[in-house]
Amino acid sequence: MAATLADVAARAGVSSATVSRVLNGNYPVAEATRRRVTEALRELNYVVNGPARALAAATSEVLGVLVNDVSDPFFGVLASGIQREAAEADLLTMICHTAGSADDELRYMELLLRQRARAIVVTGGGPEDGGHRRRTADLVRQSVARGTRVVFCGREAPPDSEAASVVFDNHGGAAALTRLLLAAGHRRIAYLTGPPHHTTSSARVAGARQALTEAGIDPDSCLWIRSGFSRAAGLEAGRELVRAAVDCTAVVAGNDLTASGVIASLRACGVRVPEDVSVAGFDDLPVAVDVVPELTTVRLPLRSGAVTAGRIATGTERTAPGVVVRMPAELRSRESVAAPGGGLSGAVGLPRER
Amino acid sequence: MAATLADVAARAGVSSATVSRVLNGNYPVAEATRRRVTEALRELNYVVNGPARALAAATSEVLGVLVNDVSDPFFGVLASGIQREAAEADLLTMICHTAGSADDELRYMELLLRQRARAIVVTGGGPEDGGHRRRTADLVRQSVARGTRVVFCGREAPPDSEAASVVFDNHGGAAALTRLLLAAGHRRIAYLTGPPHHTTSSARVAGARQALTEAGIDPDSCLWIRSGFSRAAGLEAGRELVRAAVDCTAVVAGNDLTASGVIASLRACGVRVPEDVSVAGFDDLPVAVDVVPELTTVRLPLRSGAVTAGRIATGTERTAPGVVVRMPAELRSRESVAAPGGGLSGAVGLPRER
DNA sequence: CGAGGCTCAGTAAGCGCTTTCTACGAACCG
DNA sequence: CGGTTCGTAGAAAGCGCTTACTGAGCCTCG
The missing domain is CATH 3.40.50.2300 (Response regulator)
Incomplete structure (x- = not known):
């Protein structure tokens, strides 16, 4: 059933080499011959055999x-x-x-x-x-x-x-983002890191830590929370933050997807973004501007x-x-980051810890 | 550089057929031989040539x-x-x-x-x-x-x-969803259909129209708006609906993604969901329960x-x-659909048309 | 008018693998 | 002890394609 080069060649009355040449167009073939071959090709419904070609052509x-x-x-x-x-x-x-x-x-x-x-x-x-x-x-x-x-x-x-x-x-972007938050007055920042032992996560964490250190802030005074890179991870993390009434005025998510999840769950808990808590993302995916408020994030090209x-x-x-x-x-400063507000614990009416 | 079966065979002192048999395990090979071959395979860093195998094995x-x-x-x-x-x-x-x-x-x-x-x-x-x-x-x-x-x-x-x-x-699901809306009291429904001339879109539209007809409502009294299947399409459609102050109390989106976009843009315009306008989705993707309010939708397995x-x-x-x-x-009734509210035009304070 | 050049197309040698057929011992049996 | 069987492995024929290499015509030109 499956026609091969040889079948086509027979039908067109030429050799299989000629058919191959017509197929690949890498050698001259007389117009008349080409037409006959093309015809035969079509009549027999020829489909090149990829493996055979790959084998021969390496x-x-x-x-x-x-x-x-x-x-x-x-x-x-x-x-x-x-x-x-x-x-x-x-x-x-x-x-x-x-x-x-x-x-x-x-x-x-x-x-x-x-x-x-x-x-x-x-x-x-x-x-x-x-x-x-x-x-x-x-x-x-x-x-x-x-x-x-x-x-x-x-x-x-x-x-x-x-x-x-x-x-x-990732390193420089995370550092820039952190500096933006610091400049806005944030000191208590919760970082949702991506999956652990992952090059991207690590680079972002390292960048953020460096910016903190350079600003004279002990990185360990911030919260570093392992999370994922999905929206679901953000939703989960947001709920956790609220439940634990974490003392922070800004949340830096692992990426925009996570950030959108964080925002959704914070708002569902009555926390206003950015009035109570600022949230930042990473990547500048299309979702960054779909979210309300639009995400302050780091644009990666x-x-x-x-x-x-x-x-x-x-x-x-x-x-x-x-x-x-x-x-x-490149930093993309939008609406989701503002001056520090009441923070999470304040917003949900719980006693602020520490 | 790239070792072939023959190379391996030579090294192991057997024929290439034997090596092939060891590789595929479909013929008996004496244990000692197998070991020698396996060894040679590893030493030469052998990687099977897919095209060649595919050609021979068809x-x-x-x-x-x-x-x-x-x-x-x-x-x-x-x-x-x-x-x-x-x-x-x-x-x-x-x-x-x-x-x-x-x-x-x-x-x-x-x-x-x-x-x-x-x-x-x-x-x-x-x-x-x-x-x-x-x-x-x-x-x-x-x-x-x-x-x-x-x-x-x-x-x-x-x-x-x-x-x-x-x-x-798709047909039955769309019909069920429409019946749900009708039962809730909605009569003026805007349907965002998926891409035109697309089997999925058509089936959903047909199902909805059938349910409307069966309820004695002229399907053409509803709004049928061409849209896409993306979130962006929903955002766009939502803005359009508001801008045109469309007279409807419910929006049925092409799918959940679109629905989430619609909700986001409606809310951004001050329209409450579901108080002013109900919104329904389709597919029951994870996003359906991530959205606020959770989406009433049709679950596809x-x-x-x-x-x-x-x-x-x-x-x-x-x-x-x-x-x-x-x-x-299967219908999934959640929060985004409620009894008819003021509708779109009411919510944004524009004179209701028609 | 014959040699050299061109253009076009056929011949055939693989590419690296699978698999059938065959062969060789060793073991088994009557 | 000859013949059969079984387990194991080699020889070799492709699988369908690409691509030298070769050569048949035909044209050109000195």
Whole structure:
């Protein structure tokens, strides 16, 4: 049933090589022949056999993108930016959902490597685990050796690897955001950190701590609460903050999604934002301006970072191996941060602790 | 650099057939031999060549999932359900983002077909366009002929095709939702339909119209507004409704995302939900209970639908070709719908029209 | 008018794997 | 002790494609 090149060739009365040439257009073929072949191609409903082509040509037309969470808009922006570049280079993008699991990340990298993907883009932050880094570095090495380009977008490639990286200035952004809060007069700040042992979380925490220290404030006098990067995590955290009547005038969420959750649950508990408590986000996702009040946040140039990563991955942009492209972060001051108000405990009418 | 089976065989002092057998474990191999081979495999850092294997075995280990929008939680739920089943069957899931484009949908189907994917799951609704249906039907036929199973999840497979379908009762759900609103006393309802010429939108509209007609109300006395399925579309629509001071006491959004947008923009304009205007959603996504007030919506069993689709796709569950599995919809009555209030125009202090 | 150049197309050698067929011992049995 | 069976592994034939390499015509030009 499935027609092969040979079938088409027979029907068109030519050799299979000619059919291949018509298909790929990389060698001259006389117009008349081309027409006959094209005809036969259509008549037989020919569909090229990808594996066979990939085997013979030692390359394929797929670009793999690894994302932590397909339903997180952060990755949506990244993935669609990369996809656009891939399409430009006639590659088709396949997105693999790792669910934030380090093992799945490796599994998919290996799968893509096995499939001889043209390139692999690993997006988002990753585990800070040494074993994982080492295994990742191994895979990167093998991939590069087999001609699969690897690009990291959102974290640095393992040291000494040939893979390029596009990284966002999480550290600087977090520091700037903290300085903004300090300038507004906040001193008691609750930080919802992202998932622990995660490069992105750590960089943001480190940036914030540095800004605090530089302002002469002991970072440990602030609250550091482990949370996730989802809206649900923010809702949960918001409820917890209120329940514990935490003594703070500002909450810095791990990202905008979390911030929107925090705001929703604070308001549901009667806490006004920003009158009672200021809330800040991170990333400047579309949701940041959908929320009421609009979020003060840190804008990461995700789209252009994705495009850069995509261009490196497709080879449109040639770079030195192991290059690290740094993308700046930029403060977006909007409505959700104001001068310190009564704080959480004040707002809900509980005795302020400490 | 890239070690092949033959390299491994040479190193282990066996034939490549033996190495293949060790790799696949489908033929008996003496323990001692196996050990030597395994050793060589590791020493040479062997990575199987997917295309070569796929070519020889005429099948691959990938399951493709087509989604309209990777960053829409509706598809997130679907994709992760399918992925779980795929993982169970030792297949790896690749998600392709079609951006709702009919052309991309076909392109990706063809890509997956070319790659000899084990199965393809097409999720979500699709264009009602005849040409597209026909081309889809063609591809399905070819896929099946080549041993790639095709499953539709969220819309029916083209007529007479071998592909299975898992469909959600959009029609019945929309009817039930409308009846709920009618029972609450609403008569002037604004419907934000999803994207036009889209199977899901149409089914929901048809269900609502039927319920209206059955209640003796002329469907055309209600407002039918084209919108999208995103939160942004809801925000936009909400603003429009207020701006035009539309005379209605209830808004039925295309889905929960849109509903959350509508609520946000209505409230931003000083309209109370549900006191002034009731708002209903569709799908019962996690966001439905995150929103304030919690959304009255229609629950679609997305997760179990996805699992079913996944099981059919992987072959875990054997079904007759062309089977259509229907999943029921279920009303979820929560806070966002109440008895009719002053309506939109009343709330914003504009003269009520008509 | 024959040599050299061009254009176009066929031949055939793989790409790296799976799998059938075959072969070789060793063990078993009557 | 010859013949059968069983367990194990090699030889080799593809899978469907790409791509040198080769060569047949035909044109051009000295």
